[in-house]
Amino acid sequence: MLQELYQEVILDHSKSPRNSGVIDEPSHQAEGFNPFCGDQVKVMLIVDEGLIQEIRFSGQGCAISQASASMMTQAVKGHTVAEARDIFKTFHKAVTEDDEPDIDVLNELASLCGVKAYPSRIKCATLAWHAMEEALENHA
Amino acid sequence: MSLPSSIRCQFPALQQEVNGRPLVYLDSAATSQKPQRVIDAVSNFYETSCANVNRGAYELGRRSTNLYEGARTLLQEFIGAEHSEEIIFTKGCTEAINLAANSWSAEYLEYEDVILVSEMEHHANIVPWQMAAERHGARVIPIPVTFDCEIDLDQFESLLREEPVKMVAVKHICNATGTINPIEQIATMAKEAGSAVMIDGAQGLAHQRVSVKDLPIDFYAMASHKAYGPMGIGALYGKREVLRELPPYQGGGDMIRAVSFEDTTYRKPPGRFEAGTQNPADAAGFAEALRFISEVGVEALHQHETEIRIAAEKMLQDAGADIVGSPKEKAGIISFVLPRIHPHDFSTFSDQLGAAIRTGHHCCMPLMSSLGLPGTARVSLAAYNSIEDLNVLIEAIESARRIFA
Numbered sequence: 001m002l003q004e005l006y007q008e009v010i011l012d013h014s015k016s017p018r019n020s021g022v023i024d025e026p027s028h029q030a031e032g033f034n035p036f037c038g039d040q041v042k043v044m045l046i047v048d049e050g051l052i053q054e055i056r057f058s059g060q061g062c063a064i065s066q067a068s069a070s071m072m073t074q075a076v077k078g079h080t081v082a083e084a085r086d087i088f089k090t091f092h093k094a095v096t097e098d099d100e101p102d103i104d105v106l107n108e109l110a111s112l113c114g115v116k117a118y119p120s121r122i123k124c125a126t127l128a129w130h131a132m133e134e135a136l137e138n139h140a
Numbered sequence: 141m142s143l144p145s146s147i148r149c150q151f152p153a154l155q156q157e158v159n160g161r162p163l164v165y166l167d168s169a170a171t172s173q174k175p176q177r178v179i180d181a182v183s184n185f186y187e188t189s190c191a192n193v194n195r196g197a198y199e200l201g202r203r204s205t206n207l208y209e210g211a212r213t214l215l216q217e218f219i220g221a222e223h224s225e226e227i228i229f230t231k232g233c234t235e236a237i238n239l240a241a242n243s244w245s246a247e248y249l250e251y252e253d254v255i256l257v258s259e260m261e262h263h264a265n266i267v268p269w270q271m272a273a274e275r276h277g278a279r280v281i282p283i284p285v286t287f288d289c290e291i292d293l294d295q296f297e298s299l300l301r302e303e304p305v306k307m308v309a310v311k312h313i314c315n316a317t318g319t320i321n322p323i324e325q326i327a328t329m330a331k332e333a334g335s336a337v338m339i340d341g342a343q344g345l346a347h348q349r350v351s352v353k354d355l356p357i358d359f360y361a362m363a364s365h366k367a368y369g370p371m372g373i374g375a376l377y378g379k380r381e382v383l384r385e386l387p388p389y390q391g392g393g394d395m396i397r398a399v400s401f402e403d404t405t406y407r408k409p410p411g412r413f414e415a416g417t418q419n420p421a422d423a424a425g426f427a428e429a430l431r432f433i434s435e436v437g438v439e440a441l442h443q444h445e446t447e448i449r450i451a452a453e454k455m456l457q458d459a460g461a462d463i464v465g466s467p468k469e470k471a472g473i474i475s476f477v478l479p480r481i482h483p484h485d486f487s488t489f490s491d492q493l494g495a496a497i498r499t500g501h502h503c504c505m506p507l508m509s510s511l512g513l514p515g516t517a518r519v520s521l522a523a524y525n526s527i528e529d530l531n532v533l534i535e536a537i538e539s540a541r542r543i544f545a
Contacts, residue, residue, distance in 0.1 A: 002492060006485075006543045037484045038501040038508070038515045060514045062484035063544070118488055 032131030289465025445472025
């Protein structure tokens with residue numbers, strides 16, 4: 001059963017996270033923090049004329065939070081801020097509601113839908129996303 | 141095992157399945173499960189004796205007050221306090237520390253004074269002192285912890301020598317690592333340097349016997365719910381001569397001698413510190429929990445938990461876990477980390493097998509940063525545990541390793 005939660009693609013992202021590291025001069029950044037487990041993530045972006053040119057994340061956390069951050073950076077890079085927010089909405093719905101996930105929008109991110117069965121882990125999957133949303137709100 | 145396995149039968153919450161497996165409860169440092177007699181004591185209060193304490197001059201009022209004051213006397217005897225007025229009931233250990241931090245600081249803390257707290261303190265024994273320090277322009281300085289997870293007594297001595305220390309606040313037993321601190325030695329050193337002493341005894345009651353009248357301390361804070369008692373009640377022990385000098389913590393009914401718009405005066409301790417309606421139902425449950433502990437014996441509990449802990453540490457190490465800290469004196473608490481497996485991921489594996497363990501920073505973020513760890517997985521033991529409980533954890537490690545290795 002836990003094989004469904006920890007799918008191969010999630011383990012791959014958590015072991016070799018994409019876009020991990022720092023951006024020296026980000027136009028937007030924010031930190032996400034889960035006081036329940038101590039996971040923390042910092043999301044940095046370079047947004048130019050409404051387009052996400054660059055996004056990176058740093059921090060530490062469980063496999064779910066690391067994989068979700070990694071997949072998020074791939075999913076939103078090259079998209080507009082408005083599109084990134086829409087992707088988050090779709091993703092949030094997919095990990096909290098029972099409807100079939102929108103695979104066309106989510107691609108690999110759909111692999112994280114397994115957290116629905118483990119309510120205490122949903123926050124792990126959304127941590128980096130909330131940080132990105134806050135970064136985009138605070139400094140846009 | 142030194143305790144009979146029949147003890148487990150007294151705990152109704154343990155007679156259930158979780159995720160299709162028998163519940164294995166390994167998180168007693170967060171809160172212990174409650175024996176039926178404690179649950180009964182709480183519900184009996186509501187069924188037979190529900191009235192406000194110290195108010196109604198009628199039978200139920202007398203019963204309620206007797207239960208409440210009886211609990212105070214029992215706790216006094218349990219921790220070896222000289223006077224029952226040295227026991228103040230609070231809503232928990234956190235409020236007990238906040239009470240001391242507020243009232244003691246209001247009377248004694250001055251600009252640039254220093255409060256020493258150890259690096260291994262729970263946030264509840266750090267933040268109230270930081271808040272008090274901010275109000276009075278004082279400073280909170282951490283006492284370093286060694287790699288073995290013991291308070292560094294050499295550095296403590298230097299700090300006492302070099303800084304104008306007014307308060308030393310340390311925990312009795314570390315909830316994150318199980319370290320039993322040498323509180324008598326620490327308190328003696330602090331007193332020789334002219335400092336007051338607060339001991340956070342949150343993990344103490346059910347695991348280590350104390351005799352507060354023999355300790356050179358000002359305060360000892362306690363929680364009922366970590367000692368087989370109900371949630372929602374705790375207590376602060378304060379030496380009589382210390383409490384008598386302190387101003388109230390909260391204002392309200394029952395803590396006053398007389399109220400007028402010209403001059404309000406306060407009751408003597410402990411009443412001065414117990415504003416508003418008190419919690420006799422949980423006090424009755426707390427008292428029943430103390431009776432339970434006394435019947436089993438604190439020493440027998442410690443021995444039982446130590447036997448399991450030592451066996452468990454070996455099993456965990458054989459399964460590839462690294463145990464965090466190796467203090468000389470240790471309670472039934474084991475913190476461990478697993479290579480390549482984040483503690484939070486591991487807790488999902490153990491939960492699937494019906495085992496409740498705690499993962500994360502255990503409200504000890506400064507300790508975790510000093511150890512360079514994001515968090516740990518923690519097993520904490522009580523009367524109802526047995527070595528068989530640990531088999532489930534080893535099974536969880538194997539199952540996690542199949543996915544993460």
